[in-house]
Amino acid sequence: xxxxxxxxxxxxxxGSMEPERYRTHYKHNVVGCTHSLLRTADIGxxxxxxxxxxxxxxxxxxxxxxxxxxSTFDNQVPNAGRNRARRGxxxxxxxxxxxxxxxxxxxxxxxxxxxxxxxxxxxxxxLIHTLSPWRYGYREHVDLRMxxxxxxxxxxxxxxxxxxxxxxxxxxxxDSKGQCQRGVVDGRSASS
Amino acid sequence: xDAAPRPERVLALxxxxxxxxxxxxxxxxxxSQGYLSDIANGIRPFTEQHVQMLAKAxxxxxxxxxxxxxxxxxxxxxxxxxxxxxxKTTKKATQYFREASRIVQQTAPTxxxxxxxxxxxxxPDGLLEVEAIEEAAAATRALMGVDSAGPIPNVTRAVERLxxxxxxxxxxxxxxxxxxxxxxxxxxxxxxxxxxxxxxYFPGASPDRDRFTLGHEVGHVVLHSHRTSxxxxxxxxxxxxxxxxxxxxxxxxxxxxxxxxxxxxxxxQFGISIQALIMRAAGLGIIDTKRQRSLFVQLSARGWRQSExxxxxxxxxxxxxxxxxxxLPDKPTTSDVEKYMALPRAYVRAMAPLxxxxxxxxxxxxxxxxxxxx
Numbered sequence: 274x275x276x277x278x279x280x281x282x283x284x285x286x287x288g289s290m291e292p293e294r295y296r297t298h299y300k301h302n303v304v305g306c307t308h309s310l311l312r313t314a315d316i317g318x319x320x321x322x323x324x325x326x327x328x329x330x331x332x333x334x335x336x337x338x339x340x341x342x343x344s345t346f347d348n349q350v351p352n353a354g355r356n357r358a359r360r361g362x363x364x365x366x367x368x369x370x371x372x373x374x375x376x377x378x379x380x381x382x383x384x385x386x387x388x389x390x391x392x393x394x395x396x397x398x399x400l401i402h403t404l405s406p407w408r409y410g411y412r413e414h415v416d417l418r419m420x421x422x423x424x425x426x427x428x429x430x431x432x433x434x435x436x437x438x439x440x441x442x443x444x445x446x447x448d449s450k451g452q453c454q455r456g457v458v459d460g461r462s463a464s465s
Numbered sequence: 466x467d468a469a470p471r472p473e474r475v476l477a478l479x480x481x482x483x484x485x486x487x488x489x490x491x492x493x494x495x496x497s498q499g500y501l502s503d504i505a506n507g508i509r510p511f512t513e514q515h516v517q518m519l520a521k522a523x524x525x526x527x528x529x530x531x532x533x534x535x536x537x538x539x540x541x542x543x544x545x546x547x548x549x550x551x552x553k554t555t556k557k558a559t560q561y562f563r564e565a566s567r568i569v570q571q572t573a574p575t576x577x578x579x580x581x582x583x584x585x586x587x588x589p590d591g592l593l594e595v596e597a598i599e600e601a602a603a604a605t606r607a608l609m610g611v612d613s614a615g616p617i618p619n620v621t622r623a624v625e626r627l628x629x630x631x632x633x634x635x636x637x638x639x640x641x642x643x644x645x646x647x648x649x650x651x652x653x654x655x656x657x658x659x660x661x662x663x664x665x666y667f668p669g670a671s672p673d674r675d676r677f678t679l680g681h682e683v684g685h686v687v688l689h690s691h692r693t694s695x696x697x698x699x700x701x702x703x704x705x706x707x708x709x710x711x712x713x714x715x716x717x718x719x720x721x722x723x724x725x726x727x728x729x730x731x732x733x734q735f736g737i738s739i740q741a742l743i744m745r746a747a748g749l750g751i752i753d754t755k756r757q758r759s760l761f762v763q764l765s766a767r768g769w770r771q772s773e774x775x776x777x778x779x780x781x782x783x784x785x786x787x788x789x790x791x792x793l794p795d796k797p798t799t800s801d802v803e804k805y806m807a808l809p810r811a812y813v814r815a816m817a818p819l820x821x822x823x824x825x826x827x828x829x830x831x832x833x834x835x836x837x838x839x
Contacts, residue, residue: 435618437619439622444579
C-alpha cells in the first residue's frame, strides 16, 4: 500500500492537487493504485475482486471476505449507510469469545480500516469485525477491533544472517602438498 | 641475524605502540630520547644490542627490526574516519595497517594467491560522474558473481574472493576492551600500487556498518587506485551503497514515500543499514530532499540513529589467515609465527583471527594458528 501511496502522490502532483485539500480524490487514487498493484501481486490464498464497484478493495478467502475502507476524519469505523448489500456485509455472527474452529466454518465479513500517518507516512491498518449496522452517530456494533500495523517488536525479530561461506576457491591458494584449497558455502562444497 | 637492523623500524615501533620515543627509550634502558632519535634517523649506528634492548622492553620479536617493510606512505592510504579522530590513533592505525599489509605482501606469493582483475576506474582525475560509480559497482558485483538485483550474502568473503585481503584493525590486540570505532575510525585500505590490495576495518562497529565499510574501502580500491578524486569519500560512499544494493533492486524496493518500517525490511534482506538505505534512495533520486529529511527526523525520534532495529550478524575474514597458514611450516610454534611474521603472536592473531563464532553446518573445524606453543 505505501507504494500505492507513492503513485497516488505522483498523480496528485501531476494534477497540482494537494492531498490535504482534495482528500476524497486522493483516497480514491490510493485505493485505485492499490487495486492495480494487488492485481499482479502475490497475495497468497487471498483473492482480489477485480470487478468490485469503483475498484474498491474487496478480498476473499474461503468463507471470509475483507473490505478495506479508509478511516473517517474522526478515526471512527465507517458507517454501513443504507446500501443493503453493505448492511448485509456488516451483519456477522460473533467471533470474539468463541472458539477459532467455529469461526473458521462460518461466513464472515471483516473490515480493514486504513489511514496514513501524516508524520511517518506509514499506513495504519485496523481489523474490525462488525455484528450489525448501526445508526450514524451511535455506538459501533463491533466485537473485534485490533491494529494490524507492524510494530517495532516485529522489526526486532528481523535479522540478516550472512552466508556461512569459507570458499576461497579461484584464488589459486595451494597447501603444502601442492593441493588447491577448497571451501564450503552454507554446508555445501564449493564448486570450482 | 645476517642483515643489519633497520633504523626506520624504530619509528614503526613507536607508531605501532602509540608511544613517544622518550618512553620507548626509557623502557629499553637507552640513554635518552635524543639518543634513540639519532638511531632512528641513522645518525648513530643501530646495533644488535639496541635491538635486543628494544625487543625485550616491548616484548616484540627481534625480527621486527630486521624485516624489510615496503613503504606505504600515508597519502596513498584511504581512511574512512570521523573528522574528530585523534591524530595519534590515526598514526597507530596507519602503522598497524602497514604491518598487516607487509604480512600480506610477504605471504601472498608463497601461498600462490592469484587476484582477480578488478574493474579499476581509469578516468581522469577530478570528480566521477555517478553513472561511472554505478557502473564500477555493478562490474564489481558481477565479478563477485552476485545476482544483479540480489543481496551480497557475505560481503567479506565476496571481497576476499576478488583477491582483496580483509583484516580487522584491532590496534591494541592485547586489550579486548579497546573500542577504536568510538574514536571515529571505520576503515582503511590501499590498492594495487602496493601489491595485493588490502582493506582494513575497525572492529566494534555494528556488522551492517562493517559491511558498508568494506564496500566503501573496496570503492577506494576500485575508484582511486589509478586516479585522484576531488571528493574520494563521497565517491566511495556512493560505491558502497551501489555495491550493497544495486540500482535495479533499489528502484524495485524503494519508492518516494518509503517508510522506516519498509526500510527495516529491506535492511533484513540486504544487510545494509536503514541510514545507508535512505542515503541510497536519495542518491538515486527515489526520494526527494524533503522526504530524506523527514526520514532522518523520524529515525532520531525513534532512537534509531544510535540503535537501529534488525540485527545483522557479523562476518569474519578468512583469507589472511589462510595466507599465513600456507606460508608457515607445518605445526608452527609461537616462535615460528613471530619469527616469520616479525610481530608478536597476539598481533598476528588479531590481524588474522580464528573464524566460526557461529555454529558451522559442515566443513572442517577451524585450526588454531599456533597448534603447539614452543
